[in-house]
Structures are given as C-alpha cells and as structure tokens.
Amino acid sequence: MRVWSVANQKGGVGKTTTVVTLAGLLTEVGYRVLLVDLDPHGSLTSYFRFDPDEIERSVYDLFEQPALTAPQVNSLILKTSHESIDLMPASTALATLERKAVGKEGLGLQVAKALRFLQDRYDFVLIDSPPVLGVLMVNALAACQHLLVPVQTEYLALRGLERMVRTIEMVNRARRQKLTHTIIPTFYDRRTQASVSSLRELYQRYPDQVSGAVIPVDTKFRNASIKGLVPSSLDAGSRGVHAYARLLRQLLEVRKAGQSG
Ligand SMILES: Nc1ncnc2c1ncn2[C@@H]1O[C@H](COP(=O)(O)OP(=O)(O)OP(=O)(O)O)[C@@H](O)[C@H]1O
Numbered sequence: 001m002r003v004w005s006v007a008n009q010k011g012g013v014g015k016t017t018t019v020v021t022l023a024g025l026l027t028e029v030g031y032r033v034l035l036v037d038l039d040p041h042g043s044l045t046s047y048f049r050f051d052p053d054e055i056e057r058s059v060y061d062l063f064e065q066p067a068l069t070a071p072q073v074n075s076l077i078l079k080t081s082h083e084s085i086d087l088m089p090a091s092t093a094l095a096t097l098e099r100k101a102v103g104k105e106g107l108g109l110q111v112a113k114a115l116r117f118l119q120d121r122y123d124f125v126l127i128d129s130p131p132v133l134g135v136l137m138v139n140a141l142a143a144c145q146h147l148l149v150p151v152q153t154e155y156l157a158l159r160g161l162e163r164m165v166r167t168i169e170m171v172n173r174a175r176r177q178k179l180t181h182t183i184i185p186t187f188y189d190r191r192t193q194a195s196v197s198s199l200r201e202l203y204q205r206y207p208d209q210v211s212g213a214v215i216p217v218d219t220k221f222r223n224a225s226i227k228g229l230v231p232s233s234l235d236a237g238s239r240g241v242h243a244y245a246r247l248l249r250q251l252l253e254v255r256k257a258g259q260s261g
C-alpha cells in the first residue's frame with residue numbers, strides 16, 4: 001500500500017481536485033484506492049455527496065483516544081459512487097481538534113496508525129489536507145511516503161510555497177525516512193504573463209521537485225465536481241485529465257525506480 005498526501009499551506013490551489021483526479025486515474029489502472037479527508041471543510045467528503053455537517057463517524061473519531069482497533073478503523077470507511085474508491089470522511093467537528101490537541105502528546109501519528117490496519121485492503125491511499133499547519137497537516141505528513149504540493153501558477157505563488165518547503169524540512173528533522181515531494185504547477189494559462197513567469201521561476205528555484213506535467217486551467221474540473229464524478233469519468237479526453245495522467249505516469253515511474261514514494 002502506498003500513501004500520498006496532498007498539501008499546501010495556501011488555500012484554493014487545487015489540492016482536492018488533485019486527490020480526486022488522481023484517484024480516478026489510479027482506479028483505471030486497476031488499483032483499489034482509499035481517500036482520507038483531513039480538511040475540516042470536508043470538500044472531498046462533499047465531492048462524493050456526503051454531508052460533513054451531518055456525518056456521524058469520521059476521521060475525527062481517530063483522535064478521540066490514542067489506541068485504535070481494526071474494527072473501529074474499518075467502520076469509518078464509506079463506499080462512494082465510484083466502485084473502486086472508498087472514503088474516510090471528514091466531519092465539521094474536525095475544526096475543534098486543533099484546540100483539543102494542544103498539549104496532548106502523540107496525536108500526530110493517529111492517521112498513520114489507522115492506515116496500518118488497512119494495508120491489505122488498498123493499493124493506494126490519498127490524503128487531502130487542510131491549508132493550515134496544525135495537528136491534521138502533521139498527521140497527513142507523517143502518514144505518507146510521498147507528498148504532492150499543488151502550486152497555483154500566479155503572482156505570490158512562491159511565497160506560499162516557501163512556507164510549505166520549510167514545513168517539509170521541519171518534518172524531515174523528525175522522520176527516519178526522508179519525506180520526498182513533488183511540486184505540481186496548477187491553474188496554468190499560457191496566455192497570461194503571471195502563469196508563464198511563475199512557472200519559469202518554479203523551475204529555476206526547484207528544478208528537481210517541480211513536475212514536468214503542468215495542470216492547465218480547465219473548466220471541466222468544476223463540472224466534474226458539480227456532478228460528483230471523478231474528472232476522468234466525465235471527460236477522459238479533457239486537457240486537464242491528460243495533464244494529471246502524465247503526472248501520474250511520472251509519479252509511478254519514480255516509484256518503480258525506487259527513488260521515492
Ligand atoms: N486546473 C484547474 N482549472 C480550473 N479549475 C480548477 C482547477 N483545479 C481546481 N479547480 C477548481 O478550483 C476550485 C478550487 O480547487 P480545489 O478545491 O481543488 O482547491 P483546494 O486547494 O483543495 O482548496 P481548499 O484550500 O479550499 O481546500 C474548485 O472549484 C475546482 O473545481
């Protein structure tokens with residue numbers, strides 16, 4: 001089982017879209033996929049038509065007590081409308097977690113511990129993370145083998161990214177195995193100067209981390225979310241889906257070569 005987290009301390013950069021689109025593409029290759037929603041807003045949960053305000057059991061339950069059991073973890077998983085995609089949903093109660101977690105030791109590994117019970121059930125786990133550095137993002141970073149960092153190609157994109165890179169460095173001081181990451185340029189529009197210059201700057205500053213696949217602006221992503229479908233089911237031929245497919249091929253190749261996640 002491989003675990004990838006998607007995170008950036010900046011909001012609205014395409015994190016949830018990255019999770020959903022890659023999930024759809026992974027199932028096309030025959031993988032069983034679990035999605036974990038660690039964002040108190042529950043966008044990923046809402047995407048699949050579950051209501052984070054109403055939901056009774058959610059990832060929140062993982063933080064109620066340090067000891068977890070297999071039945072407890074399994075009971076949190078929901079089937080989605082997509083046959084090979086399951087979901088561990090978020091509830092709005094997650095928003096209270098940061099306050100409650102203050103001073104409590106050991107809560108940073110709850111998601112990692114929960115996933116150990118699911119080793120045989122899934123090939124891939126994709127974790128959606130909130131745009132805030134706190135106990136939930138720490139869990140996302142601790143539970144994964146590889147991190148995906150979507151970055152919107154616009155002015156000031158790099159400033160937000162610098163914060164995220166510092167966070168990764170901090171996490172790496174505490175991890176035995178180094179956390180590798182891939183920066184994914186998103187919302188790219190080659191007609192705008194802001195997109196072109198920020199992409200160039202990304203490649204200059206982070207030549208080894210920026211993905212060769214660049215995700216273009218594509219309205220199909222929004223259409224897919226309105227319909228609650230993974231983008232590749234709505235329109236497999238769209239430019240956006242093509243770009244994510246290219247990204248996925250690169251990520252899987254790196255994996256085969258044994259370099260990371
Ligand atoms: N490449 C794209 N082209 C056009 N629209 C996109 C693209 N990627 C995402 N979107 C749309 O932009 C909005 C924000 O994307 P998304 O929810 O994936 O970002 P996010 O980083 O998860 O945001 P948040 O920080 O609020 O969780 C959504 O309406 C989504 O459909």
Ligand SMILES: [Mg+2]
Pocket residue numbers: 015016017039043044128
């Ligand atoms: Mg999101």
